[in-house]
Amino acid sequence: MFIFAVRRIVTAIPVLLVATFITFWATSAVSNPLDRLATCQTCSQQAYDRLIDLYDLDQPIPQRYVSWIGDFVTGDMGQATSQGERPVSEIFWERGLNTILLAAPAFVLLTIVGAVTGVYSALRQYKFGDYAVTSVSYLGLAMPTFFFGLLLQVVFAIWIPQWFGVKPFWSSGMHLESPYQYLRSVTLPVLTLMFVLLAGDSRFIRAAVLDIKSADYIRTARAKGVSNRKVITKHLFRNAMIPIVTLWSLNAAALFSGSIITETIFSWPGYGRLFLDAAFQGDVDLTMAIALAITVLVVLMNLLADLMYGVLDPRIRYD
């Protein structure tokens, strides 16, 4: 299993390199950091020269990419010109933690609620509970994240402003003074972030469980005299773990795109808006640091899912 993990990481390196290169290329090609100086009347030629030097703007993009990698692996993450030239490493961890404060609870809730509603819906197929879950899922699948977020804001501004309050609440941002404050500020963003994904997850689990439910081995278990409850908790649930794990890796990537939107709507000081701003201002160092972090996260989640398959399913062996 260890060898498998190492091999998977090694084979992921070319994917990582190409993916980061594309991001680097897109950022560099689309956004020119010099644009920022164009409207600046007082900026001297030196300011221009400094930026050209900082980003090697006189060189072609592939060479700039290579020198970025060189700096990065030697521990130099560069400076965030879009953030007052603070060191990227500082912003990276600070904002990263904020995104985790939002994405981690969303991920955990998403996994649990997705599994529970999916399994429930499948077990109650064509009954009221199933229809309820299915209807909400359809609605979730049909709503863009940003619209759902705004909808929540409308509801909680006009009807019950006292719950998550602080007007204007959509720029309430994150408050960490106390766990209560954190819960108050994180609830709506987390709901927004998970709702749309939840719909898909729940449908996915439902379909998987329906398959399992009608599997021959479930009938065999019942024919042995195993009680309905135990058929579900032992035979059905163990088999349902496999699609649940599949969702982990898919959710990790999706949660990130979702958090860009969610953070923008709720003024959450995480990677989301920061990433977009950095990319648009040609702040390559900061853009790339975040892009790389996400790419690595996705690769690792896929690896983790693969390893979990090996644990759950005896038909899969990695040696």
Added chain:
Amino acid sequence: MTDVIENPIVAGASPSIEESQGLAEKSESVGRQAWERFRRHRLAIIGTVVLIVLAAAFWIGPFFVSYGYEEVNIIDRAQGPSWDHPFGTDDLGRDLLARALRGGQFSLRIAIFTAVLATSIGLVMGAISGYFAGVADGAINFVINVLLTLPALVLLALLGREFGARPNTMAVIIALISWLRAARLVRGQVLSLKEMEYVQAARAAGAGPFRIIRTHLVPNLVGILLVEVTLLAGTAIILESTLSFLSLGVQPPDTTLGTLIAEGKSTLDVRPSRVLIPGGLVTAIILSINFIGDAMRDAVDPKSGIE
């Protein structure tokens, strides 16, 4: 049960209830059966009607609205819904009904174009990677892996800002990252069809790969591709409206539903209708598309278990 004469002792080894019910199906044409199954889905019928009505409104409606979508009227600016302006006006006094119709038109256009384009890319990629296997398969697989690991939304945002001002280029950009699922579906189908006897017979008879793909594989794929186009249209609307919401899409004075929502965001507390109306339209469109797509999937493949 198409054979007229069957040896009953050999026939039908697995006696399931489903199968016995399956005997009830008269041998109608495949298309007819698919239509029958589609028709059973009441929601899909409703979705079709809603979509037709909306499309008609988006394209024909503007002729009946007394204001143009770019007609600025400072005196009437920032008004709530009224008889004159059923959806109200924006900060420049532009009629929001006219803008919503224009936006809906653009959103639908982008969605359809994106879906067709992405499915076509997926078809080509999937067919190549399934049929030729080996190096081509490996290369396409690598591309898919890269695209799956990329921070797609940010790339879309970058490209969208650069090229997204025009609806068609916007559609191309979204299509470039949306073809993955179609490719995977097609690849799977091709792999299994390739092993079918009639395809092998054609190959043995000397038919070249492109001829085989065109005459044997593509007709078998039509069903799943139609479903894919439909469902992708829904995804495309979400992506397009998200980009527009981040102000990275179609540029003013033109608009899409996402842009309208973004514009309405600033007055959310006083005039939520500016967000709710275009948002509701987006949701209604996607909901209808998904109902239709699910019913089509069920019609094309009764085993898929969508009800």
Added chain:
Amino acid sequence: MADVKTGEPLLSVKDLTVSFKTKKGMAAAVRGVSFDLAAGESMAIVGESGSGKSVSSLALLGLLPRSAEITGSAVFRGEELIGMSDKKLQSLRGRKIAMIFQDPMTAFNPLFTIGDQIAEAMEVHGLASGKEALSKSADLLEMVGVPEPGRRIHQYPHEFSGGMRQRAMIAMAIANKPDLLIADEPTTALDVTIQAQVMEVLADIRGETGAAMILITHDLGLVAGSAERVQVMYGGRVFERGTIRSIFYDPRNPYTQGLLSSMPRVDNESDRLVPIVGTPPSLLAMPAGCAFGPRCQYRGEVCGERPAELAEVGIDHASRCHKGAEIPRWSEVSA
């Protein structure tokens, strides 16, 4: 072979009817099936797919989906099975009545070891647990001829070959020494040579445990060596029932005769197999009269009007046919 002490049959099924609610109306899968089975006896139910043969046995154990409506009566050791509470049925399943399913590939849960799954059969009935159940599983595997049982109990279903899996399935079924084994197409998914071995194992096991058996199959050839009585089903009804001898050497029903002439036989004098023309009827659109009518070469006017009754045609031999008297005897047909 009836129970000597009481003369009561082990299982007595009367007028069993099963229908399914479907979108297109009620589909009657089983229409009034009756039979008695004595302890230790072996009976075969033969029919094409959709004839209702599997459905009737699943109905006995309450394993059908809830959309099934079951009427009639099935008395097992003095207790009525139809309408029995879930809990009571559960205590019978796998304990007194055990099933052997068709496809051993999918009938085992892929995520648990074979040993676990056999042990579970004993554990749920409180007959053994833990280590004891596992070592008993190994003994059972040995009984059904699985080599190296001590090692095999720790393996997963995918590590077993089809034949070995079916043996394991039999081991699981006999784990609690049931009074009745229901074998639903036990060899259909297997190669012909393996089929014979598995049937042999089944026969041996029955010899050792004295269990009665209902063998459900579409393969008349399988029946010859392993059952004492046969019921031939078509369109949810019993078309002919009798002893092995009477069914094989003196079949009276045109359908049974059709089945036999479409089956290769060593003693078949003609060298051609004659298929039955047409396909089995839909459960939703049964012919008004005799279900086999449309495919029957002897059909007359009456056959399209009403179903025939099952009538005695000999000792322990009955056939459902309007044209009973006019049907030529098998000795004439097959000559």
